[in-house]
Amino acid sequence: MDYTYAPGRNHLFVPGPVNIPDQVLRAMNRNNEDYRSPAIPALTKTLLEDVKKIFKTTSGTPFLIPTTGTGAWESALTNTLSPGDRIVSFIIGQFSLLWVDQQKRLGFNVDVVESEWGRGADLDVLASKLAADTAHTIKAVCIVHNETATGVTNNLATVRKILDEYQHPALFLVDGVSSICALDFRMDEWGVDVALTGSQKALSLPTGMGIVCASPKAIEASQSAKSLRVFFDWKDYLKFYKMGTYWPYTPSIQLLYGLKAALDLIFEEGLDNVIARHTRLGTATRLAVEAWGLKNCTQKEEWFSDTVTAVVVPPYIDSSEIVRRGWKRYNLSLGLGLNKVAGKVFRIGHLGHLNDLQLLGCLAGVEMVLKDVGYPVKLGSGVAAACAYLQNNIPMIPSRI
Amino acid sequence: MDYTYAPGRNHLFVPGPVNIPDQVLRAMNRNNEDYRSPAIPALTKTLLEDVKKIFKTTSGTPFLIPTTGTGAWESALTNTLSPGDRIVSFIIGQFSLLWVDQQKRLGFNVDVVESEWGRGADLDVLASKLAADTAHTIKAVCIVHNETATGVTNNLATVRKILDEYQHPALFLVDGVSSICALDFRMDEWGVDVALTGSQKALSLPTGMGIVCASPKAIEASQSAKSLRVFFDWKDYLKFYKMGTYWPYTPSIQLLYGLKAALDLIFEEGLDNVIARHTRLGTATRLAVEAWGLKNCTQKEEWFSDTVTAVVVPPYIDSSEIVRRGWKRYNLSLGLGLNKVAGKVFRIGHLGHLNDLQLLGCLAGVEMVLKDVGYPVKLGSGVAAACAYLQNNIPMIPSRI
Amino acid sequence: MDYTYAPGRNHLFVPGPVNIPDQVLRAMNRNNEDYRSPAIPALTKTLLEDVKKIFKTTSGTPFLIPTTGTGAWESALTNTLSPGDRIVSFIIGQFSLLWVDQQKRLGFNVDVVESEWGRGADLDVLASKLAADTAHTIKAVCIVHNETATGVTNNLATVRKILDEYQHPALFLVDGVSSICALDFRMDEWGVDVALTGSQKALSLPTGMGIVCASPKAIEASQSAKSLRVFFDWKDYLKFYKMGTYWPYTPSIQLLYGLKAALDLIFEEGLDNVIARHTRLGTATRLAVEAWGLKNCTQKEEWFSDTVTAVVVPPYIDSSEIVRRGWKRYNLSLGLGLNKVAGKVFRIGHLGHLNDLQLLGCLAGVEMVLKDVGYPVKLGSGVAAACAYLQNNIPMIPSRI
Amino acid sequence: MDYTYAPGRNHLFVPGPVNIPDQVLRAMNRNNEDYRSPAIPALTKTLLEDVKKIFKTTSGTPFLIPTTGTGAWESALTNTLSPGDRIVSFIIGQFSLLWVDQQKRLGFNVDVVESEWGRGADLDVLASKLAADTAHTIKAVCIVHNETATGVTNNLATVRKILDEYQHPALFLVDGVSSICALDFRMDEWGVDVALTGSQKALSLPTGMGIVCASPKAIEASQSAKSLRVFFDWKDYLKFYKMGTYWPYTPSIQLLYGLKAALDLIFEEGLDNVIARHTRLGTATRLAVEAWGLKNCTQKEEWFSDTVTAVVVPPYIDSSEIVRRGWKRYNLSLGLGLNKVAGKVFRIGHLGHLNDLQLLGCLAGVEMVLKDVGYPVKLGSGVAAACAYLQNNIPMIPSRI
Incomplete structure (x- = not known):
């Protein structure tokens, strides 16, 4: 059943699915239960x-839907909008492109703002569109916080x-x-109406x-949104929330216990420490890329992503x-370049349950791979650059002091 | 995290989620991977x-969708039908009722045929509707094979x-x-166009x-069906099948390995032996109910379900x-009565990874519960009736002879 | 790797190894660590x-030795005695016989007191031996609390x-x-010098x-005991206890975490409740045996064991x-008859992580087996007898009230 | 229960216990069974x-004893020797020292040959002792293949x-x-009489x-060896081997299944490939140590160990x-210096289920640690040296080509 055995750990550096903590695996290692x-x-x-904390919201209503990120998108859209509604949406890479594709196929009137892949969403265009829209025909602004395909973080504030x-x-x-629980995200402060992530x-x-x-505004919108939906309908969830039984249909018992364990670990580390760790790992990765003489796909520092780095190859x-x-x-599992940047970039995911030495092992591996494929990298250069930074910045592990 | 500890095993006899084999738990106890x-x-x-075998189809195209049964319903409907399409659908219990609710909310013109709860779908009415529909305005007949709320099996042939x-x-x-992999189901022989189950x-x-x-006919229908859909759209799956990468979005690595293990066990036992085991467990349960002097919610033997028995209480x-x-x-985890039969029936699920002595432990437990709540059951009576049958009918375990 | 697959759970009723709680399996599902x-x-x-509590001792010193019960025996003997020392020991079944065999092979002068298998240790003989031993040549009295082969509990008080x-x-x-953590055992109150069990x-x-x-008396004895020993030597443990590193050699990381989880569950249930549960399961089993018209191998009620019942067959x-x-x-896994009672008894182990419905499933299974092999049992009779008792005696689950 | 949480994987580089493959964890994640x-x-x-293959023996008789390496030592000695027997044994580090301590405490007449820690066993002294012993008073030569405390491999040929x-x-x-399954070991070819390892x-x-x-010679010796023993007695094992029930007392069901999985992985990789991998990882580690300007505790290349490297600090x-x-x-978990080299060396274990990128992560971590404690290491230097070698020597993963 394991087709591709290799000794030692798999080094998983795709930008998702990411490494699962042993504590979470343990929590999920269980039989079904009567829900x-x-x-x-x-x-x-x-x-x-608990889950509200990772969104930094107190007024939001969370839904834990047995689906993927694609389904979460659909849930966000169909519950708040009606077919034909005008929305502004940005394409800056493969995942925002797929979301726009979904928006169109679900019947919305999508006002697409495209950027060159490697750049953030063009918010000046957004500004002019909003400025022009005095009639408020625009019903929603849809944006990815972090474009996983290019390693670009948009400025939600x-x-x-x-x-x-x-x-x-x-x-x-x-x-x-690819941002929530890793990048600074503030649902209430930034007035986000629907935010979503995948487990x-x-x-x-x-x-x-x-x-x-x-x-609350999104919940209100859901009461009049006319998009047809059942599986993704918040109404059914809200009805069962009120009854105190919570589930309109069967949840994954294992994922519920796993989520509890995952949140417990995040809170034990401290959400802000988790975010700081991602900043550190992202910075270290970028220093390595620079040392290798390669370019980050992301064109400006303001858009640098601390969860994934897309590296441009010669x-x-x-x-x-x-x-x-x-x-x-x-x-070593790295991320492919997708669509427009296929063949041109590879991606290092550095998010989730990950630490510095794991990343350094990956960076060393990338160096050898680069050499293998004919790029004249100086072996050790990226690791050295990352270590110089990390050795000054890694905190002591609080539970071990 | 385990709020409700009790010594010994939980006796899980709800009609789903059911007991997971240890072999499957082991197969799923793993880190994420790059999909x-x-x-x-x-x-x-x-x-x-492999999965085609449990549907008994060679011409069908399977989809393994990260969702629940409710989502699988939605996938079946939205891929084959267009809003406004007339469909015939049966309500014989809570789950068929919920499916009809979904059908209506998804915009179909549902021609509902209701039966008393405890009876099967009224196929005479179906016959007259089809007879009358010479214009072929009926686009689909939707039916649950086994109504989990009442323990009624419809005759698909x-x-x-x-x-x-x-x-x-x-x-x-x-x-x-609540039928596939437990009851006799023959997709190709019965000309079923879409069949679905939940993991x-x-x-x-x-x-x-x-x-x-x-x-193939359903796949063809999906090319012209106008229901809006993205997450559940077969088109995306088929596109990735063709590319050989298979997944339009991220699957659960763990469930894939788990499904492999689950299917391996089913094939090791033999699908027909699995079905025979369910017949045996269902029969034993009904004999116990009879011995207790209680009534099966299912009104006629032809509809008796071998996966769940709804027992009517005084x-x-x-x-x-x-x-x-x-x-x-x-x-002991038993199933509640739902909706019209709430308070009137309780349900014993006897499906999935389950054997005779587990069931007998459950039946003994039910007897004590019945006595607890004031029903004058003769303790041991149901177990005795079940054992009398089982002792004559349990086969030797092939791997141990 | 699983040679003998059968659907559903294995019903494990040997008197050890016993069923492991899922919580313990989870706790043990982990990588090695630097000890x-x-x-x-x-x-x-x-x-x-924590472990002292299951011995009901405050003054005792526990050792967690990477070995089995046989090794624990050897540890008890070699640390407290010198070759040639006279000891009184009882043979009442296969396990006490094996312990005596070990005592002899380790060079002690064993004064053996034998009883018919099915009877307890003859304490009158002990009394006369001690009475006669005014010179105090007897260095130790060795006794099994519960003889696992015959289901006989000796009276340690x-x-x-x-x-x-x-x-x-x-x-x-x-x-x-086969007693500690299941039967009433009081190390301090009964002045036991060495007590031992297996995980x-x-x-x-x-x-x-x-x-x-x-x-403390045993620890003192260990300072002058001349039996050669290294692996089992308490001295090495005590040295590392003093240093605070605890381990003279590598322990099983997994068993340590498993023990923590197991003790936590025992303390959550309450040790006295655990013991009461064993009394209840033992009583129910004996009522079933009686209902079947079979005899308990144990000849008198005062010796009845609440952890294992040896049933005499015609x-x-x-x-x-x-x-x-x-x-x-x-x-269904039952225990064989051993040595003198081979072929004559089979054993039902009812100890450890086990509850009433599990036992009832086993009893129903035994009934069918008895019928299979030609014993004219009335099917359901044992279960009925057990249920009549259990339905009056099972407490509500405290965490669920 | 997890006292010392830290994000990401623990980097386990002690020379045992080592990382467990996920496949083995899965195989061990199971309930008890009737043995x-x-x-x-x-x-x-x-x-x-299967286990004979890792010893490279066809004539040997293996014993799988529920104990640790210390117990395995005791088993080897007590089954083949009698108290007072003269044996030649070598002290070259902490573990050989502990074995000699055991040998003395078990009553043998130990002729100790000591070397400076960091050097191999002095085989010239062995030669002269054997030369002088024309009366064959020396009953055994005891030697560690690989001294885990100093990273010294003795030449058994x-x-x-x-x-x-x-x-x-x-x-x-x-x-x-710390050699078998990692270093070249040939029981039959080298005429080894007892070889042992720990799981x-x-x-x-x-x-x-x-x-x-x-x-066979050792088995013969065991028939007359007079050391008292029961738990470790091969006689009991051999008796049960003959009966086909194999176990004189209860084995760990989980470890048996785990061993099967572990051996399957070793055979899938190929034992000689496993050994070659250890050679590669050992070489890479030594190159890093050299690049850091530090000394290997092992004084000569002929003794270099491919499973553990003891690094001398200033x-x-x-x-x-x-x-x-x-x-x-x-x-990061590294090994302490022990006894004579306490405070003077730290140890990098590079054995077991481990691959190159894991090691490189460790080496990067060691560099940062060295800098932390005031050693003027050039960050990246060791990784660079290791990579330069590894990039030329890592084979493609056969299952993935």
């Missing part, structure tokens, strides 16, 4: 309270600032799939839970060969 | 071939016979959630995978109290 | 304190009474392998840890066939 | 055949050569704890199984501080 017994509602109640500037009532819908990203769980959080190298080679020789 | 490495497509390819009799081209959509039922996995299988007893008592005193 | 880091000593310190009566200074060494018995862990507890039946049949047809 | 059912003997039989040269009949007893070393299992293999640094720091800041 209508008092135990599961009690657990769910705790989870719904600025989006809110623009919305406020024009006193525009559009809903503010955020794909936080297999910074939460470090298996795939299978779409975590969606809705502001034109004479096929970046897919780097990914293949990593897997076939070093048991 | 774009060659390993996961290779595994998926095997799974898609008869449905096909009726469709054939009137040479009606309607699609034949089947909810096999947490007879497959004995955690919740989180909706398994949908589409006939009017002076609240069946919910039986379920509560089982859990609070005996670590 | 010289601060984490393992901290855990060990807690364990050594009486042993202490006799020792006190003659003011005899002999050490009091107790094999508590796979009532503690419900995997095999691999011998748990030995020594009184002479025309080979009890081994019962065990084989249970395994081959019902996935 | 007297046919399943466990069948499994055991396979294991006893030379030992055999010397024994043969003097046609000396002494038994040849080998501690292979938690290169086999990459949890602690708890001492694996001992005896040559006198102004306390090596224990390095270990502490690694654990407290980097989640």
Whole structure:
């Protein structure tokens, strides 16, 4: 059943699904249970309270949906919008592109703002669109917080600032799939109306839970939204929340216990420490890339992503060969370049349950792979650059002092 | 994290989620992986071939969707039908009722045929509707194979016979959630167009995978169906099947390996032996119910379900109290009566990874619960009746002879 | 790797190794760790304190030895005695016989007191030996608390009474392998000098840890005992206890965490409740045996064991066939008759992580097996007898009220 | 229960216990079983055949004893020797010292040959002792293949050569704890009479199984050896081997299944490939040490160990501080210096289930630790040196080509 055995650990550096903590694996290693017994509602109640913290919201309503990020997107859109609604959406890479594709196929009138891949969403265009929209025909602004394909982080605070500037009532819908629990995200402060993530990203769980959080304004919108929906309908959830049984259909018992364990670890580390760790790992990665003489796909520092780095390879190298080679020789899993940047970039995911020495092992591996495929890297250079930074910045482990 | 500890095993006799084999728990006890490495497509390819066997189809196309049974329903409907399409659907209990609710909310024109709860779908009415529909305005016949709320199994062969009799081209959509892998189900022979189940039922996995299988005719219908859909869209799956990467979005690595293990066990036992085991456990349960002097909610033998038995309690007893008592005193998980039969029936699920002595422990527990709540059961009577049958019918374990 | 697959759970009713709670399996599902880091000593310190509670001692010194019950025996003997020392020891079944065999092979002068198998240790003979031994040549009295082969529990309080009566200074060494954590055991109150058990018995862990507890008097004896020993030498443990690193050689990390989880569950249930549960399960089993018209191997009620029941079969039946049949047809694991009672008894172990419905499933299975092998049992009779008692005696589950 | 949480994986580089493969963890994640059912003997039989391969013996008899390496030592000695027997034994570090301590305490007349720590066993002295011993008073030569405290590998082929040269009949007893399954070891070719290892070393299992293999000559010796023993007595094992039930007392079910999985992985990789991997990892480590400007505790290349490297630190640094720091800041577990080399060396274990990128992460971590404690290492230097070698020497993963 394990087709591709190799000695030692797999070095998993795709930007999701990411490494699962042993504590979470243990929590999930269990039989099914009756989800209508008092135990599961009690657990769910705790989870719904706890999960709000990772969104930094007190007023939001979370939904733990047995689906993926793609389903979470659909949940966000269909519950708040009606077919034909005008929305502004940005394409800056493969995942924002896929979201826009979904938005169109679900029947919305999508006003697409495209950027060159490697750049952030063009918020000036957003500003002019909002400024022009005095009739408030724009019903929602949809944006990915972090584009996983290019390693670009958009500035959500600025989006809110623009919305406020024009006193525009559009809903503010955020794909936080590769950001929430890893990057600084503030649902209430930034007035985000729907934010969402997937369990297999910074939460470090298996795939299978779409975590969606809705502001009161989004909940209100859901009462009149006309998009047809059942599986993703918040109404059914809210009905069962009220009854105290919580689940309109069967949840994954294992993922619920896993989520509890994952949140416990995040809170034990401290959410802000988790975010600081991602900043550190992202910085170290970028220093290595620089030392290798390679370019970050992300064009400006303001957009640098602390969860994934897309590295541009020289034109004479096929970046897919780097990914293949990593897997076939070093048991190293890197991310492919996708669509427009296929063959041109490879990606190092550095999110979730991960520490410095794991990353350094990956960076050493990338160096050998680069050499394998003909890039004249100085072996050790990236690791040296990362270590010089890390050795000054890694904190002591609080539980061990 | 375990709020409700009790010594010894939980006796899980709800009709899903059901007991997971240790072999499957072991297979799922693993870290995430890159789903774009060659390993996961290779595994998926095997799974898609293997999973057809549980549907008894060679021409069908299976989809392993990260969702629940409710999502699988939605996938079946939205891929084959367009809003406004007329469909015939049956309400015979809570789950068929919920499916009809979904059908309506998704915009179909649902021609509902209701039966008293405890009876099967009224196929005479189906026959007359099809007979009258010479214009072929009926686009689909939707039916649950086994109604989990009442323990009623519908006769699908008869449905096909009726469709054939009137040479009606309607699609034949089947909810096999509490039947497939436990009851006799023959997709190709019965000309079923879409069949579906959920991982947490007879497959004995955690919740989180909706398994949908589409006939060539259903696949063809999906090309013109106008229901808006993205997450559930087969088109995206088919595109990735063709590319050999299989996944339009991230699957649960753990459920894939778990499904492999679950199918391996089913094939090791032999699917027909699995079905025979369910017949045996269902029969034993019904003999116990009879010995207790209680009535099966299912009114006729032809509809008896071998996966779940709904037991009618005397009017002076609240069946919910039986379920509560089982859990609070005996670590026994039984199914509640739902909706119209709430308080009137309790349910014994006897599907999935289960054997005779487990069932007998449950039956002994039910007897004590019945006595607890004031029903004058003769302790041991149900177990005796079940044993008398089982001792003559349990086969030797082939691997141990 | 699983040679003998059968659907559903194995019904494990041998008197050890016993069922492991899922919580313990989860706790043990972990990688190795450096046992010289601060984490393992901290855990060990807690364990050594906690484990004293199951011996009901405050003055004893526990040792968690990577071995089995046989090794724990050897540890008890070689640390407290010198070759040639006279000891009184009882043979009442296979395990006490094996302990005596060990005592002889380790060079002690064993004064053996034999009883018919099915009877307890003859304490009158002990009394006369102690009375006669005014020179105090007897260095130790060795006794099994519960003989696992025959289901006989010896009265340890009486042993202490006799020792006190003659003011005899002999050490009091107790094999508590199938008693501690299941039967009433009071190390301090009964003045036991060494008591021991194995992890796979009532503690419900995997095999691999011998748990030995020594009184101050035993510790003192160990300073002059001349039996050669290294692996089992308490001296090495005590040296490392003093240093605070605890381990003279590598422990099983997994068993340490498992022991913590197992003790936590025992304390959550309450040790006295655990013992009461065993009394209840033992009583129910004996009522079933009586209902079947079969005899308990144990000849008098005062010796009845609440952890294992040896059932005598009629002479025309080979009890081994019962065990084989249970395994081959019902996935039921019963204990064989050993040595003198081979073929004559089969054993039902009812100790450890076990509850009433599990036992009832087993009893129903035994009934069918009995019928299979030609014993004219009335099916349901044992279950009925057990249920009549249990339904009056099972407490509500405290965490669920 | 997890006292010392830190994000990401623990980097386990002590020379045992080592990292357990996920496949092995999965295989061990299981309930207890009746070890007297046919399943466990069948499994055991396979294991006893398979385990011979890691000793490279066809004539040896293996014993899988529920104990640790210390117990395995005791088993080797007490089964083949009688108190007072003269044996030659070498002290070259802490573990050989402890074995000699055991030998003395077990009553043997130990002729100790000491070397400076960091040097191998002085085989010239062995030669002269054997030469002088024309009366064959020397009953055994005891030697550790690999001294885990100093990272010194003794040349066993030379030992055999010397024994043969003097046609000396002494038994040849080998501690292979940190060698077998990692270093080249040839029981039959080198005429080793007893070889032993522990499960938690290169086999990459949890602690708890001492694996001992005896040559026909050793088995013969065991029939007359007068050392008192029961738990460790091969006689009991052999008796049960003959009966086909295999176990004189209860084994760990989990470790048996774990051993099967561990051996399967070793055979899948190929034992010689496993050994080659250890050579590669050892070489890479030594290159890093050299690049850091530090000295290997092992004084000559002929003794270099491919399973553990003891690194000498400058006198102004306390090596224990390095270990502490690694654990407290980097989640890196290194080995302490022991006894004579306490404070002077730290150890990098590079054995068992481990690959190149894991090692490189460790080496990067060691560099940062060295800098932390005031050693002027050039960050990246060791990794660069290791990578330069590894990038030329790592083979493609056969299952992935």
